[in-house]
Amino acid sequence: MSKICKKDKVxxxxxxxxxxxxxxxxxxxxxxxxxxxxxxxxRVHIKNSFVLLFKYIPSEDKVILWDLDHHDNVYRC
Numbered sequence: 001m002s003k004i005c006k007k008d009k010v011x012x013x014x015x016x017x018x019x020x021x022x023x024x025x026x027x028x029x030x031x032x033x034x035x036x037x038x039x040x041x042x043r044v045h046i047k048n049s050f051v052l053l054f055k056y057i058p059s060e061d062k063v064i065l066w067d068l069d070h071h072d073n074v075y076r077c
Contacts, residue, residue, distance in 0.1 A: 011046070014046050014047050018044055018046050018052060019052075019065060022044065022054060023063055025068040028063065034053070034075075038075065039068055041054065041055050042055070046073075046076070048069065050070055051070075051071050051075075052067070052068045053065075053068075053074060
């Protein structure tokens with residue numbers, strides 16, 4: 001995250017806002033579920049071309065932020 005903060009402050013603040021939105025959301029199930037090898041993750045877009053993948057564990061009421069990458073790269077295995 002420090003690398004993002006140094007390179008692109010707007011992206012950094014957008015990421016922080018989106019992470020806060022996910023953590024404080026009452027119903028995480030409205031976020032897009034992924035398919036195939038990423039089916040345990042959900043996604044949210046940040047600044048149009050970046051995607052944040054995260055996993056929600058309902059039994060523990062926990063959100064795990066998994067990956068942030070460009071839309072073209074994030075879905076590759």
